[in-house]
Amino acid sequence: xxxxxxxxxxxxxxxxxxxxxxxxxxxxxxxxxxxxxxxxxxxxxxxxxxxxxxxxxxxxxxxxxxxxxxxxxxxxxxxxxxxxxxxxxxxxxxxxxxxxxxxxxxxxxxxxxxxxxxxxxxxxxxxxxxxxxxxxxxxxxxxxxxxxxxxxxxxxxxxxxxxxxxxxxxxxxxxxxxxxxxxxxxxxxxxxxxxxxxxxxxxxxxxxxxxxxxxxxxxxxxxxxxxxxxxxxxxxxxxxxxxxxxxxxxxxxxxxxxxxxxxxxxxxxxxxxxxxxxxxxxxxxxxxxxxxxxxxxxxxxxxxxxxxxxxxxxxxxxxxxxxxxxxxxxxxxxxxxxxxxxxxxxxxxxxxxxxxxxxxxxxxxxxxxxxxxxxxxxxxxxxxxxxxxxxxxxxxxxxxxxxxxxxxxxxxxxxxxxxxxxxxxxxxxxxxxxxxxxxxxxxxxxxxxxxxxxxxxxxxxxxxxxxxxxxxxxxxxxxxxxxxxxxxxxxxxxxxxxxxxxxxxxxxxxxxxxxxxxxxxxxxxxxxxxxxxxxxxxxxxxxxxxxxxxx
Ligand code: AHR
Numbered sequence: 001x002x003x004x005x006x007x008x009x010x011x012x013x014x015x016x017x018x019x020x021x022x023x024x025x026x027x028x029x030x031x032x033x034x035x036x037x038x039x040x041x042x043x044x045x046x047x048x049x050x051x052x053x054x055x056x057x058x059x060x061x062x063x064x065x066x067x068x069x070x071x072x073x074x075x076x077x078x079x080x081x082x083x084x085x086x087x088x089x090x091x092x093x094x095x096x097x098x099x100x101x102x103x104x105x106x107x108x109x110x111x112x113x114x115x116x117x118x119x120x121x122x123x124x125x126x127x128x129x130x131x132x133x134x135x136x137x138x139x140x141x142x143x144x145x146x147x148x149x150x151x152x153x154x155x156x157x158x159x160x161x162x163x164x165x166x167x168x169x170x171x172x173x174x175x176x177x178x179x180x181x182x183x184x185x186x187x188x189x190x191x192x193x194x195x196x197x198x199x200x201x202x203x204x205x206x207x208x209x210x211x212x213x214x215x216x217x218x219x220x221x222x223x224x225x226x227x228x229x230x231x232x233x234x235x236x237x238x239x240x241x242x243x244x245x246x247x248x249x250x251x252x253x254x255x256x257x258x259x260x261x262x263x264x265x266x267x268x269x270x271x272x273x274x275x276x277x278x279x280x281x282x283x284x285x286x287x288x289x290x291x292x293x294x295x296x297x298x299x300x301x302x303x304x305x306x307x308x309x310x311x312x313x314x315x316x317x318x319x320x321x322x323x324x325x326x327x328x329x330x331x332x333x334x335x336x337x338x339x340x341x342x343x344x345x346x347x348x349x350x351x352x353x354x355x356x357x358x359x360x361x362x363x364x365x366x367x368x369x370x371x372x373x374x375x376x377x378x379x380x381x382x383x384x385x386x387x388x389x390x391x392x393x394x395x396x397x398x399x400x401x402x403x404x405x406x407x408x409x410x411x412x413x414x415x416x417x418x419x420x421x422x423x424x425x426x427x428x429x430x431x432x433x434x435x436x437x438x439x440x441x442x443x444x445x446x447x448x449x450x451x452x453x454x455x456x457x458x459x460x461x462x463x464x465x466x467x468x469x470x471x472x473x474x475x476x477x478x479x480x481x482x483x484x485x486x487x488x489x490x491x492x493x494x495x496x497x498x499x500x501x502x503x504x505x506x507x508x509x510x511x512x513x514x515x516x517x518x519x520x521x522x523x524x525x526x527x528x529x530x531x532x533x534x535x536x537x538x539x540x541x542x543x544x545x546x547x548x549x550x551x
Pocket of ligand 1: 101215399400
């Protein structure tokens with residue numbers, strides 16, 4: 001490999017790469033990555049590696065909850081295989097019970113003896129796709145066997161914190177207070193604490209995170225931002241704390257709707273001020289669903305297929321997913337106009353590619369879809385975006401954990417498997433709680449024909465972080481055909497050793513099934529340490545994790 005030596009602090013110093021001082025950059029390498037160890041961005045909140053579980057399709061019933069009397073291995077009715085795999089990737093937080101379901105849910109239905117709990121119509125009963133269930137099953141008529149106690153137990157078993165989404169559309173504000181009371185009031189203090197104790201939970205749950213409605217611009221009430229701001233004010237004032245540092249998450253925009261954010265905050269602060277230290281999160285949802293390349297905005301027509309796709313669709317999903325970076329930047333600067341100290345952070349509590357129906361593993365799995373390498377790359381680039389914006393994004397939840405949209409797991413009856421997304425979360429887990437470091441990626445854009453017009457997309461991107469004497473770098477190569485010969489340097493630090501893992505498939509459609517659960521799984525990648533550089537050959541259409549032990 002031909003090499004060119006830059007002298008320390010030479011006259012050429014000035015570009016990101018010449019500045020390394022220790023750098024021996026190869027002229028011939030395709031790509032260079034420089035991790036700027038002395039430019040920390042902020043601590044990566046573990047909570048951006050969160051998950052989302054809604055009472056929708058096969059998520060709770062089949063995915064999480066199998067019932068205490070089930071032959072399927074379970075702990076208190078919760079699927080054991082799921083618990084074990086969630087622990088492996090250190091899921092820090094889980095959002096529940098919705099989604100849209102949350103704004104039709106009466107939490108009181110899900111407490112007390114399971115046999116006495118009422119059956120109710122599930123929010124998703126209205127979805128035309130559920131007609132295929134002919135009015136049968138807990139996906140249509142909610143059995144309430146899985147309620148607050150079961151969810152909290154699920155969190156305790158997996159080591160995750162609970163994040164509850166409260167109903168703002170169809171329950172009064174007092175019910176919100178009472179749900180907080182049920183969860184957090186001390187043993188023996190209130191009637192609701194007694195009911196909790198009778199169910200076997202004397203100790204308060206100490207739930208900190210509370211969503212105040214969900215998608216209040218849509219299924220959560222169809223409010224205008226001004227109406228929602230008034231409701232939000234009513235719901236969040238004087239909520240009992242019981243010594244818990246409550247965190248309220250407001251229902252933010254659909255995608256990058258800046259108007260929603262502006263008008264909400266204008267209204268919230270109009271007349272008299274709103275000063276509530278618990279308001280610390282602004283929710284954002286971003287689904288990569290429209291693959292029509294600008295031809296339509298129709299929710300049904302615009303969607304693509306999870307399995308049957310071409311190279312153009314591959315790049316389109318990555319482009320759509322990549323929009324999250326712009327959303328984070330725009331929403332952050334909008335928030336800054338009302339909250340100059342930036343006490344309110346972004347909470348991207350739903351994200352992922354969303355395809356048309358047809359690849360679900362069971363008819364009960366509403367919005368269930370196959371997960372291919374394409375989705376693994378979309379998920380990885382989204383997590384990298386959060387890492388790169390560690391000071392702005394405090395929490396994020398992949399939608400959803402199991403049997404739904406961008407799932408990490410598939411479960412049906414006694415069968416269970418991980419998807420490529422699970423492996424992404426496993427590879428990225430070491431970023432949790434680490435210090436994000438600004439990183440320069442230099443690689444030629446990839447170019448392709450997009451409906452007769454030349455299109456570009458970045459050639460390599462990712463994120464880096466440091467915890468103690470280990471630096472973790474994660475990199476996405478979206479290029480379907482080109483391996484990227486890559487050099488990595490860490491400015492100002494010396495490298496003792498390095499190891500790398502890569503997730504790639506046999507082709508872009510590669511995915512796991514119950515019969516072939518390991519069709520996509522991580523493999524070791526050669527990471528050659530050459531002085532102060534690490535050389536990697538990053539495969540096409542892959543996600544790589546490099547771990548560097550500092551000298
Ligand atoms: O994740 C599925 C649904 O998508 C959620 O219920 C809703 O919040 C969003 O529109």
